[in-house]
Amino acid sequence: MTLNIGVIGTGAIGQDHIRRCSFALSGARVVAVNDINQDQAKKVVSDLGIAAEVYADAHELINAANVDAILVTSWGPSHEEFVLSAIRAGKPVFCEKPLAVTAAGCKNIVDAEMAFGKRLVQVGFMRPYDQGYRALKAAIDGGRIGEPLMIHAAHRNARVGQAYATDMAITDTLIHEINVLGWLLDDHYVSAQVIFPRKTSKALAHLKDPQIVLLETARGTRIDVEVFVNCQYGYDIQCEVVGETGIARLPEPSSVQLRSEAKLSNEILVDWKDRFIAAYDVELQAFIDAVVAGRVGGPSAWDGYTAAVTADACVAAQRSGKVEPIELPERPAFYAPA
Ligand SMILES: NC(=O)c1ccc[n+]([C@@H]2O[C@H](COP(=O)([O-])OP(=O)(O)OC[C@H]3O[C@@H](n4cnc5c(N)ncnc54)[C@H](O)[C@@H]3O)[C@@H](O)[C@H]2O)c1
Numbered sequence: 001m002t003l004n005i006g007v008i009g010t011g012a013i014g015q016d017h018i019r020r021c022s023f024a025l026s027g028a029r030v031v032a033v034n035d036i037n038q039d040q041a042k043k044v045v046s047d048l049g050i051a052a053e054v055y056a057d058a059h060e061l062i063n064a065a066n067v068d069a070i071l072v073t074s075w076g077p078s079h080e081e082f083v084l085s086a087i088r089a090g091k092p093v094f095c096e097k098p099l100a101v102t103a104a105g106c107k108n109i110v111d112a113e114m115a116f117g118k119r120l121v122q123v124g125f126m127r128p129y130d131q132g133y134r135a136l137k138a139a140i141d142g143g144r145i146g147e148p149l150m151i152h153a154a155h156r157n158a159r160v161g162q163a164y165a166t167d168m169a170i171t172d173t174l175i176h177e178i179n180v181l182g183w184l185l186d187d188h189y190v191s192a193q194v195i196f197p198r199k200t201s202k203a204l205a206h207l208k209d210p211q212i213v214l215l216e217t218a219r220g221t222r223i224d225v226e227v228f229v230n231c232q233y234g235y236d237i238q239c240e241v242v243g244e245t246g247i248a249r250l251p252e253p254s255s256v257q258l259r260s261e262a263k264l265s266n267e268i269l270v271d272w273k274d275r276f277i278a279a280y281d282v283e284l285q286a287f288i289d290a291v292v293a294g295r296v297g298g299p300s301a302w303d304g305y306t307a308a309v310t311a312d313a314c315v316a317a318q319r320s321g322k323v324e325p326i327e328l329p330e331r332p333a334f335y336a337p338a
């Protein structure tokens with residue numbers, strides 16, 4: 001069976017996912033697209049040369065008889081509406097992060113999915129599909145470094161645009177660490193604090209950059225994450241786990257090591273699309289395969305919700321300067337790992 005996919009949002013990652021569903025992955029094709037910028041949606045379809053219908057209305061796309069599953073890749077604030085609409089239609093939906101821009105919005109999705117009675121939602125947290133993070137988790141779970149005590153992490157973007165605000169360092173950027181570090185440790189967060197070091201002159205006036213986020217997990221592991229979104233030099237993701245008997249470090253993406261002009265050097269990537277290209281392929285192929293097999297797996301709406309609750313506490317910590325508690329409700333049996 002070929003899965004017929006409808007895509008809402010044909011911006012940067014929407015185009016990337018349409019391309020991979022159409023040309024890189026197997027078992028699916030994109031038959032419908034929508035964007036509030038209809039000209040852009042039309043251009044994407046024509047540039048890629050795919051036979052997809054351009055819908056003026058996202059809800060019509062969701063309910064179209066020939067659309068089996070939905071990808072939501074529009075702006076964050078529109079995600080909740082489209083995911084709820086997909087659940088109402090009983091269709092599997094892959095939603096890019098964030099699942100919704102508020103914890104309350106994510107909870108609405110969790111409630112709707114539980115009321116439907118079957119998992120339909122996969123959230124686009126791709127890092128657990130990255131080979132490097134998987135190797136790191138295998139080292140931790142295999143007891144190679146003893147119990148994890150601390151994590152030192154960094155999430156650096158070369159630069160961000162005018163629309164990027166101080167709280168987006170949490171809701172748009174740190175959200176990946178919130179997800180992947182919880183998954184790495186199989187633990188959840190109990191408190192957050194945010195510290196603002198000296199501000200870089202490369203950030204726009206309204207943005208506090210860099211930031212250091214301190215997280216504490218239920219088992220007492222302490223995590224520091226440097227979020228630095230105008231670092232200039234590249235897209236750089238670092239993660240070092242300090243355990244009782246050793247240290248495990250996220251591998252660098254592979255690149256040719258050059259000995260040239262009296263220098264030993266490796267290239268650093270600059271674009272998130274390249275850094276996680278394989279992880280995006282694996283996560284979307286997993287979604288397609290699962291839906292074809294009649295189920296949905298991967299990061300769940302509950303994962304999206306708990307990430308949002310944690311992010312809310314971090315944003316509160318940005319504003320208060322204090323250590324903010326994180327209170328998570330018990331995970332419902334509905335979302336127990338398979
Ligand atoms: N997993 C990742 O690593 C990753 C990477 C990039 C972006 N994202 C997420 O993907 C989403 C999109 O990001 P992007 O970088 O592609 O942004 P973008 O601005 O390039 O594209 C967003 C698109 O959504 C469209 N849009 C906005 N509101 C809409 C609506 N109501 N209905 C239909 N279309 C609408 C816009 O016109 C635009 O074309 C964001 O939530 C972002 O956080 C995730």
Ligand SMILES: O[C@H]1[C@H](O)[C@@H](O)[C@H](O)[C@@H](O)[C@H]1O
Pocket residue numbers: 157172173176229272
């Ligand atoms: O939407 C993007 C994307 O999620 C990237 O992975 C992250 O590094 C950026 O900070 C964020 O703006």
